[in-house]
Amino acid sequence: MPLYEISHITPLSPSQKDALAASITQIHSHLFTTPSLFVNVRFTDISRQDVYVGGRKNAQTSSSHTIIAGREVGFELPPAGGDKAWLVENAASFRRLADEGDEDFMELVREMEGREDLY
Template identity: 40%
Template sequence: MPFYDIHHCISLTDAQKDALAEKITYLHSGKFTTPSLFINVAFTDVGQRQIYVAGGARTAAQFEQLCEELSEVWNEVVDVGGPKETHSQRSLRGVFVLGGLAAGLEVGFRVPMPGEDHVYLKSNLQAWKQLADSGDEDFAGLIKELETRKEFIAQL
């Protein structure tokens, strides 16, 4: 599943990181119908790392559009339009979408290969419901998301 690793050279407040993580999660989840529990966003600033946890074959155009939208989110949250002398320091200098995950395991479940999201959702739904019913708050949130968002309801 997606892992956004944001490297930045300016200090970001917790509120800015929260807002960026939320908006990145929303963008990716909406574009590729991925449950937010499986979208990870990490921020790296001078060696400190904080991780915020919240698809089909993708075309280059889809990823290019996602990069542009991520850049817009950065500009909105970090206020690039501030003083001119800090504009180049605050602006996002690059967004790169890297492919090539051979395999993965996240919260005990195999990570689906691109294009297998809908099969992944259906095949793991019962196990996720059992975890939610046993009191796992992350999976309770996942089940709530799957049952309330129209793009997931259509797949399940």
């Protein structure tokens, strides 16, 4: 039986969980032609768990978390497969943030400069 695990930081209301579980179940059962009864969905609030980003321990609610920090300074995340173009497009802004002392962006710039496949 399929098990979909939803790990979330942002609190989800019971009605939000109900809607997500119903949608996932409907998609799976129709895509794979299986009874809805076989589809399991589990929600786990991970807001109090240790999370590592880029191999380093990082507080999920911290403004230094790269994804959260990126959103806070106006960067939208790239679509799947669009990472390299997104890095090139935003390189100057990432360097500026790194020069201002943001440790996550300093690490991002170091990695961009050290990997030909990224930049």
